[in-house]
Amino acid sequence: MQTVRKLLYTLLGVLISLFGLIIILVTFGLLGEVALLGINLGFLVGNFSYTLFGFIVFVLGIILIAVFTSKKEKEKEKEFSSVTSFSEMGEVRISLKAVENMVLMAARSVKGIREVSTRTESTEQGLVIYLRIQPIPDIPIPGLASELQEKVKAYVQEISGYNVAEIKVLVENIAHEKVQKNVR
Numbered sequence: 001m002q003t004v005r006k007l008l009y010t011l012l013g014v015l016i017s018l019f020g021l022i023i024i025l026v027t028f029g030l031l032g033e034v035a036l037l038g039i040n041l042g043f044l045v046g047n048f049s050y051t052l053f054g055f056i057v058f059v060l061g062i063i064l065i066a067v068f069t070s071k072k073e074k075e076k077e078k079e080f081s082s083v084t085s086f087s088e089m090g091e092v093r094i095s096l097k098a099v100e101n102m103v104l105m106a107a108r109s110v111k112g113i114r115e116v117s118t119r120t121e122s123t124e125q126g127l128v129i130y131l132r133i134q135p136i137p138d139i140p141i142p143g144l145a146s147e148l149q150e151k152v153k154a155y156v157q158e159i160s161g162y163n164v165a166e167i168k169v170l171v172e173n174i175a176h177e178k179v180q181k182n183v184r
Contacts, residue, residue: 020058
């Protein structure tokens with residue numbers, strides 16, 4: 001239902017933008033004598049006060065499109081995205097946000113990682129987990145990544161009961177170790 005509403009508003013935004021664009025082009029005389037919905041728009045040619053009106057209508061259409069295709073809508077959809085399983089008693093759903101929190105808990109238990117962020121997707125094969133990490137200096141990255149993948153997979157599969165198909169690790173940067181000095 002949400003997708004249909006979003007599609008209709010986007011279509012409405014496109015139509016409004018096209019209407020504004022047609023008004024702008026007619027006022028400059030680029031379309032000549034045009035009839036729109038049975039109304040001859042020839043009186044608009046050279047009348048530049050309608051150009052401003054057409055521009056405002058065009059911008060409103062673009063804003064309508066932008067609002068309903070914004071990332072916030074996608075984030076809201078993701079917030080309510082979940083993985084589903086069925087048991088004898090009924091349906092069990094775990095949100096992807098909850099799975100991401102599980103991933104963060106498991107990742108923080110691995111020594112040698114300063115910062116970690118995650119994103120999770122559900123596929124037919126199972127969960128795909130994307131990790132972005134910043135390890136501390138002088139830690140061998142291949143061993144660290146392997147340990148991280150093993151711990152995250154084991155923890156998420158044990159706690160959620162869902163198959164982890166793949167864990168992708170991106171080392172964004174090496175964290176700068178802060179040297180603590182004792183001040184007297």
